[in-house]
Amino acid sequence: xxxxxxxxxxxxxxxxxxxxxxxxxxxxxxxxxxxxxxxxxxxxxxxxxxxxxxxxxxxxxxxxxxxxxxxxxxxxxxxxxxxxxxxxxxxxxxxxxxxxxxxxxxxxxxxxxxxxxxxxxxxxxxx
Numbered sequence: 011x012x013x014x015x016x017x018x019x020x021x022x023x024x025x026x027x028x029x030x031x032x033x034x035x036x037x038x039x040x041x042x043x044x045x046x047x048x049x050x051x052x053x054x055x056x057x058x059x060x061x062x063x064x065x066x067x068x069x070x071x072x073x074x075x076x077x078x079x080x081x082x083x084x085x086x087x088x089x090x091x092x093x094x095x096x097x098x099x100x101x102x103x104x105x106x107x108x109x110x111x112x113x114x115x116x117x118x119x120x121x122x123x124x125x126x127x128x129x130x131x132x133x134x135x136x137x
Contacts, residue, residue: 011084011092011129015046017055019079026056055083081118081126089115089131096129107131 020026027045031038034054036047046053059077086092089107096119097103104126105118116130 011086013052013082014085015053015055015083017057017081017083017128019059019077019081020056021059021077023056023058030054030056055081079126081128084127084129085132086129087132089117089129092129093117 018026023042023045024040027038027040027047030036030047031040034047034049036049038045038047042058044055044057046055093107101122102120103117104120105116107115107117109115114130114133116128118126118128121127
């Protein structure tokens with residue numbers, strides 16, 4: 011697995027994206043739901059508490075994810091293989107491998123101190 015970004019959960023994605031873009035002297039295309047600000051090492055991601063407000067119950071966060079949370083996002087080649095390997099560590103799963111509406115599978119867990127970790131499967135052809 012590869013750490014690809016640290017993500018902050020906020021209700022003001024556009025405002026926080028503009029702040030981090032100015033801080034890092036980066037250009038971003040802002041919206042109200044999800045933005046990534048690139049850095050040379052990894053990305054700073056910003057996401058709403060609810061990823062989509064288009065329909066009731068759509069894309070809500072797993073239980074226990076709150077405003078102000080920091081989520082470490084890891085990319086994996088084989089999500090099912092990583093799920094089995096990580097389960098053996100005795101982790102607290104918040105979300106089993108799930109196909110998200112935007113077409114990417116992901117799962118979420120907590121580390122031993124309660125920090126949030128999201129693992130998503132790389133799409134075919136991604137480095």
